[in-house]
Amino acid sequence: MTEAPEKIISVVTGATGAIGEAIARGLAKHPTYEVVLIARNEAKAQKATQRIIQATGNQQVSYLLTDLSRRADIYALADQWSGPLHVLVNNAAASPRQRQETPEGIECQFAVNVLSYFWMTEAFTDILRESAPARIVNVASYWAGDLDINDLEFNRRPYHNGTAYRQSKQANRMLTVAFAERLKDVEISVNACHPGDVSSTLSNDLGFGGHESPDQGAATPVWLATESIGIEKTGKYFSHSREERCHFGENKQAVEELFQACSKYA
Numbered sequence: 482m483t484e485a486p487e488k489i490i491s492v493v494t495g496a497t498g499a500i501g502e503a504i505a506r507g508l509a510k511h512p513t514y515e516v517v518l519i520a521r522n523e524a525k526a527q528k529a530t531q532r533i534i535q536a537t538g539n540q541q542v543s544y545l546l547t548d549l550s551r552r553a554d555i556y557a558l559a560d561q562w563s564g565p566l567h568v569l570v571n572n573a574a575a576s577p578r579q580r581q582e583t584p585e586g587i588e589c590q591f592a593v594n595v596l597s598y599f600w601m602t603e604a605f606t607d608i609l610r611e612s613a614p615a616r617i618v619n620v621a622s623y624w625a626g627d628l629d630i631n632d633l634e635f636n637r638r639p640y641h642n643g644t645a646y647r648q649s650k651q652a653n654r655m656l657t658v659a660f661a662e663r664l665k666d667v668e669i670s671v672n673a674c675h676p677g678d679v680s681s682t683l684s685n686d687l688g689f690g691g692h693e694s695p696d697q698g699a700a701t702p703v704w705l706a707t708e709s710i711g712i713e714k715t716g717k718y719f720s721h722s723r724e725e726r727c728h729f730g731e732n733k734q735a736v737e738e739l740f741q742a743c744s745k746y747a
């Protein structure tokens with residue numbers, strides 16, 4: 482068993498959002514955690530960083546700017562990274578009401594909600610492996626389903642943001658299983674979770690309010706990112722700090738097909 486490092490370096494994507502900022506704050510409450518917020522909007526990132534430092538007293542909080550819908554930006558982020566990375570929390574998501582595409586022509590929800598998790602994991606795998614034991618926490622949802630492997634970008638189906646979102650959250654849970662299998666021999670654990678139902682830009686765009694606070698929503702991701710369970714378990718799905726069965730991850734053929742489909746977005 483490798484000894485725990487003195488300082489745990491962690492990254493949280495979507496850290497200017499409701500749950501992401503609460504996750505970053507939850508990590509920063511641990512004095513051994515250094516937290517890097519990944520955001521696309523500098524003004525929001527600066528404010529979130531300041532709020533977290535003020536709330537926790539942890540000075541080891543900073544931000545880096547990245548458009549997570551773009552593979553080149555994510556790989557540039559990983560190329561510029563120096564030093565170890567022990568914890569990656571994939572959390573960013575969007576759910577525009579009208580179908581949108583990235584500059585590369587990829588449907589927005591598939592790019593941000595699915596491919597950013599995939600690309601962040603791939604781009605940082607070598608760094609995580611060198612820092613092992615390391616862990617990845619994929620923020621997914623219990624609201625998941627309707628994944629169509631032949632229409633991941635809603636080119637054939639009429640776009641509905643709730644359907645595209647549910648597909649993306651199913652994909653998060655399936656890809657967690659795919660990466661867990663691939664990374665288990667290099668001491669990188671990969672788990673998915675439902676956070677909580679929180680009022681946010683995302684949930685409002687989906688037509689929901691949310692009855693939990695951001696801190697309540699962040700509790701399970703923070704637990705997986707800080708407690709030993711997030712290292713000991715891999716390929717699992719959690720809700721309310723409890724492991725739950727995930728039937729999306731049980732269809733190994735479908736999991737593999739999705740992994741291969743995502744790999745083609747190189």
Ligand SMILES: NC(=O)c1ccc[n+]([C@@H]2O[C@H](COP(=O)([O-])OP(=O)(O)OC[C@H]3O[C@@H](n4cnc5c(N)ncnc54)[C@H](OP(=O)(O)O)[C@@H]3O)[C@@H](O)[C@H]2O)c1
Pocket residue numbers: 494495496497498499500501519520521522525547548549550551571572573574575593620621622623650675676677678679680681682683684691
């Ligand atoms: N809220 C809920 O009730 C709920 C329930 C279940 C699961 N979840 C999951 O929880 C996670 C966080 O959701 P949330 O409710 O906190 O949403 P949110 O407040 O809308 O935050 C979304 C975050 O993603 C960022 N983002 C979106 N597109 C990006 C891009 N292209 N590049 C970089 N960053 C980008 C946003 O940045 P900007 O600030 O710049 O827009 C924001 O920081 C998501 O994975 C979601 O699926 C949420």
